[in-house]
Amino acid sequence: MAKIESYRDLIVxxxxxxxxxxxxxxxxxxxxxxxxxxxxxxxxxxxxVPANIAEGYGRESRASxxxxxxxxxxxxxxxxxxxxxxxxxxxxxxxxVEPLMTLSESxxxxxRLLIRKLSNE
Numbered sequence: 664m665a666k667i668e669s670y671r672d673l674i675v676x677x678x679x680x681x682x683x684x685x686x687x688x689x690x691x692x693x694x695x696x697x698x699x700x701x702x703x704x705x706x707x708x709x710x711x712v713p714a715n716i717a718e719g720y721g722r723e724s725r726a727s728x729x730x731x732x733x734x735x736x737x738x739x740x741x742x743x744x745x746x747x748x749x750x751x752x753x754x755x756x757x758x759x760v761e762p763l764m765t766l767s768e769s770x771x772x773x774x775r776l777l778i779r780k781l782s783n784e
Contacts, residue, residue, distance in 0.1 A: 670720035675773035679713035679735070682766045686742070689763060693754055701754060705745045711738035712770060725781055732778050739771050 686709035719731025
């Protein structure tokens with residue numbers, strides 16, 4: 664197993680970055696009238712996930728790190744909710760949302776595992 668020397672070495676951060684990039688690519692096709700509405704909210708929630716993982720990693724206390732990981736979890740659930748709203752109002756298709764939700768769920772599982780690991784150390 665590789666030594667973790669940076670938040671960039673964390674699989675959860677890498678997957679969260681992949682999710683954020685995927686969100687940006689997917690939302691490019693969304694209607695222009697949503698640019699300052701749903702599109703912006705989805706993008707902010709998506710970028711908040713890896714940003715909070717990184718910020719927490721840089722904190723000096725374990726409790727603070729865990730708090731930022733929990734904030735990342737909240738942003739992830741916010742992202743999922745925005746995606747589901749976009750689906751229900753017809754901004755995006757189920758086929759486009761499905762892989763994003765799958766990746767989001769994977770990030771969520773990794774976040775929970777990391778929080779648990781930090782709690783047990």
